[in-house]
Amino acid sequence: MNDSAVALSARFFVNYTIDNDWGQVVYLSDDRYVFAALTLLVSVIGIFGGIYCLTNACKNKDFRVRSTALTVNLSSSTILLCGIVCPIHAYTLLQPRDNFFAQEEHSGACRLIAFLYFFGMTFCAYAHTSIGINRMFAIITAEHRHMRFLTSRPTTACLILLSWVISGVTYIVPLLSLYGEDFGYSKRTLKCSFSSHGSAVYVIAFKIIYAVLPFVTVLLCYLIILSLILKSKRRMFYSMRVNVIIPERSIQPVELVRQTRKKKAEIRVTTVAFVSWLVLMLCFVPSGVHGLFFQSMTGLQTKLGQSLTILLWFGCAINPILYAFLNTYKIKRTTGKGWCIQHVCVPAMNRKRRGTAISMQLDTFCTDHDAGRKHIETAM
Structure with a gap:
C-alpha cells in the first residue's frame, strides 16, 4: 500500500479495509450506517413529498388549472429518484461486497439502476428548466396577448416531453456500452454508476447537459422575467408622471378583473417556481464544486463527499413539498386579502x-x- 493511500485512510476513514477481489483496496467508513439511514430518510421525504404535491394539485382548483402538468413532471422526477435509486443506494452502503448488484450475473440490473440514477437527477434539473421557460412565456403573454400560443397546452406538453427526451437520450451511450462508456458496479465507489469512460467528448457533453445547460437556461429565464417586470413598472411610473389621462369607461370592469387576477396569479406562480429552483441550486452547488476538486472516485467517497451527495438528494426530495406548500400558502394569503368565491x-x-x-x-x-x-x- 502506498503512502498516499495510508494518508487517505488515516484522514477520512476508520482503520480497517477490505480486499474486494478486484486487485485493489477499498476503504469502508464506519459512518456508512449513518449515511444509509440518512439516505433512507431522504427517500421517505421524497416519496411523501411527491405524493403531497400531486394531491395538492388535484385538490386546489387554481393550482390545478395552472400547474398540473408541470407539477406532475416535477413530482415524477422526485418519486423516481427517491423511490427507486435512494433505497438501492442505501442497500449497497450496508452491503458493499456481497450485494445483489455486485454479482456479475446481475450486471444488467446494476446498469439499469445507474441509468435511473443519472436519468432522475437530470430529469429533476430539466423539470425546473421547463417550469422556468413556462414562467417566462407566461410573463411575456401577460404583456403581449397576441402571443398566447406560448402558454398553450401543446407548448407546455412539448416542454415536458423535451425534459424526458434530453434526460433519456443523454445516457443511452453508457447504457448500451457505446464508445467505451459503460454503466456497472463501480469498483471504487461500491455502487452502480459509471464503470468506465472511453470518450472525452462524451464526458464533456455529459457535464454540459447534466449541470451547465439547465442552470444557465433557468438563470436566463428568470433574468428575462425580472427585466420584463421592471420594464413594466417603469412604464407605469412614467405614465403616472406625465399624467396620462385614461378616458372614462376605457377599461371595462370585467376586463379589469380578469387582467388583474391573471397578472397576480402569474407573479405568484413565478415567485414560487423561482424559490423552489433556488433551493435546489443551493443544495446542488456544494456537491458540484466539491466534484470539481476531487476528480477521483475515491475523493468523492470521503465523508464530506457523501454528505454533500445526500444534501443534493435532500434538495431534490423537498422540492415538491416546497413547491406545493408555497403555492398553497400564496393562495390562502391572497384569499385573505379579498379574493373570494x-x-x-x-x-x-x-x-x-x-x-x-x-x-x-x-x-x-x-x-x-x-x-x-x-x-x-x-x-x-
Missing part, C-alpha cells in the same frame, strides 16, 4: 382631481356574481 375584489383605478393635475389612486371595486350587479366605489 362570491365577491371578487381587485384593485380598481380611481382618479382624484387636484386642480389641473390628475393623479391616479388605487381603490377597490367588487363584482357581485350572485345578483349580476357591479358596484364601483369611486372617490372624486
